[in-house]
Amino acid sequence: MKDTIYTIPLTDAFNSEDECPFCYITRNLEQDAISFILGSAYMEDDIREQTDKMGFCKEHYKKMYDYGNRLGTALMLHTHYKALEKELKAKMESFSPSQTSFFSKFKKTKASTDSSLDALPHWIKAQDKSCYICNRIDTNFKRYMDTFFYLYTHNPEFKQLFSNSKGFCITHFGDLMTLSETKLNTSQKESFYPLLFAKMEENLKRIEEDLSWFIDKYDYQNQDAPWKSSKDAIPRGIQKLVGTYVQDPPFKEN
Structure with a gap:
């Protein structure tokens, strides 16, 4: 099988004999993203604009702290704080509490229809889900999933790699099931699903x-x-x- 820049990481993952090739890819994507954002990228205006707006999830804040570039982390935190303070102030200034009467306390609670009431709680919840690193991983991971189905349907050697693999974690098994419905035609599904299910059964039993x-x-x-x-x-x-490597030590700056 002739590899290209798009297929090498995928074939490497399937040759790694990992419990899940897509976990292997995700870990590499995450480490690349951490190295990128805490390398020189945080000094680039366009990148900093994105991190100021998106911030990071709690898991990636921890991994960024473990990585070791304290100055880079502090600089991104500082400008993100400034952007956050500005946006939060605007949300709080537009917030208007509802009027609560004595009898309304006994009525069944209904979803608020007042946008000013909804805006602040929704904005707060969105902060928990907003992460530059997660977004970068997801964007690149989707390309690898697309490449997987392309190779599976066009390259017999890769199909054999898949057949010899140890299957997938439950999370990525779910991703494959979801995407296969649109990526494969009826004939391809007839051979794909039995092979995928057999790999999952065989390897879950092996670990058990x-x-x-x-x-x-x-x-x-x-x-x-x-x-x-x-x-x-x-x-x-x-x-x-x-789909997590609990045995891994913290990923640190070289």
Whole structure:
């Protein structure tokens, strides 16, 4: 299979023998995004404008702190705070509380139809979901998902890589199920779904058996028995369920 700049990360992920190639890709995308934003990018006006507006989620604030570029993090926090203060002030100034009567306390609560009442709570909730790094990962990840279906339908060698893989985590299995409905035609679905389902069943069972033997190893009767492939059953088992690498150390600046 001839690789290109678009396919190399995907084929590398499937050759990695990871529990989920898309987890492998997502981790690389996340680390690339952290390195990018805390490299020289935070000094670029167009990037800073985006981070000022979007901010970061709590998970990526933690990972940015762990990365180690304190000055870069402080600079982005400072200008994001200034943008946040300005926007919050405008929201609070336009806020108007509802009038509550004695009898209204006993009435069934209804959704507010007053935009001034809705605007501030909705804006606050939106801040929790707004993250420059998440957005960057999602944008690039969608391209890899598109590339996966293109290679699956056009490249027999890649299809064999998929067939030899360890399946996917539950999260990315769901992504594949959703996208396959529009990315594959009826004939392609007839071969794709049985293969995908078989990979999931086979590899969930494999991890379940590894966990079982991990537990059995704590029986004194098995203390001298080999661990087989169960030593890292816990982190692999967690990854298969929720797509995270709990065993990874914090990603730090070189």
